Amino acid sequence: MNTTAARKGRERTCNQCGAVYRSIRNTSRFCSSPCRKRAGRGSAPVGGPKAGPECWGVIAKALHRAGYVGRVGPVSRRDTSAPTYALLVDPETAHAELVHQFDRRGWGLVSREEFSAALKADGIHGFNTRSPETLELNRFRARQRGRMARAD
Numbered sequence: 427m428n429t430t431a432a433r434k435g436r437e438r439t440c441n442q443c444g445a446v447y448r449s450i451r452n453t454s455r456f457c458s459s460p461c462r463k464r465a466g467r468g469s470a471p472v473g474g475p476k477a478g479p480e481c482w483g484v485i486a487k488a489l490h491r492a493g494y495v496g497r498v499g500p501v502s503r504r505d506t507s508a509p510t511y512a513l514l515v516d517p518e519t520a521h522a523e524l525v526h527q528f529d530r531r532g533w534g535l536v537s538r539e540e541f542s543a544a545l546k547a548d549g550i551h552g553f554n555t556r557s558p559e560t561l562e563l564n565r566f567r568a569r570q571r572g573r574m575a576r577a578d
Contacts, residue, residue, distance in 0.1 A: 441465060444481045479511075485536065485544035488527050489513075494520045495550055501566045512551035517541075520553075 438449050442461035456462040479490050489495040490511075499510035513520055521541050528536055545552070554560070 439481075446481065482548040482550075483544050485524060485541060486548040486550055488524060489520055492523055492527065494523060498551070498560070499562070501563045510551065511549065513545070513553040516553050 436449065437446055438454060439446055440457035440461055441455045442465045443457065445457045447457040456465060479487060482490070486495060494513060494515050495511055496514045497509050498512045498514075499505075500507050521536070521538060524536055524541060528534060
């Protein structure tokens with residue numbers, strides 16, 4: 427006799443935040459009421475804390491494990507905006523590493539177009555040293571250095 431409870435519903439992906447959830451209804455499109463309301467207001471789908479690395483495709487996950495994709499925002503703990511992920515190295519280096527990983531595992535060739543499309547689909551920003559997140563990080567670090575200097 428099977429003593430484990432059967433899982434109800436089927437796995438679906440939220441149209442707003444990208445989270446994977448279980449739903450009994452065949453017509454559900456959102457994981458929660460806040461996501462449903464955001465979509466109803468017409469706000470663009472965003473990756474939230476639920477739509478982080480665990481919801482990415484194979485290409486983005488491989489780059490994240492290799493350390494070429496990382497979280498770049500928000501900078502402050504007080505900031506409650508959604509996490510922002512970006513390439514931490516230039517795209518040519520990341521693509522070369524990805525080709526090497528896929529070749530080593532026998533998964534085939536990854537074209538530059540497929541690479542770019544996968545990053546865009548997962549909401550990963552390109553490598554940019556002048557991004558708004560980088561500028562905010564530099565301002566934050568300058569404020570922290572000023573506070574430390576005044577404290578001494």
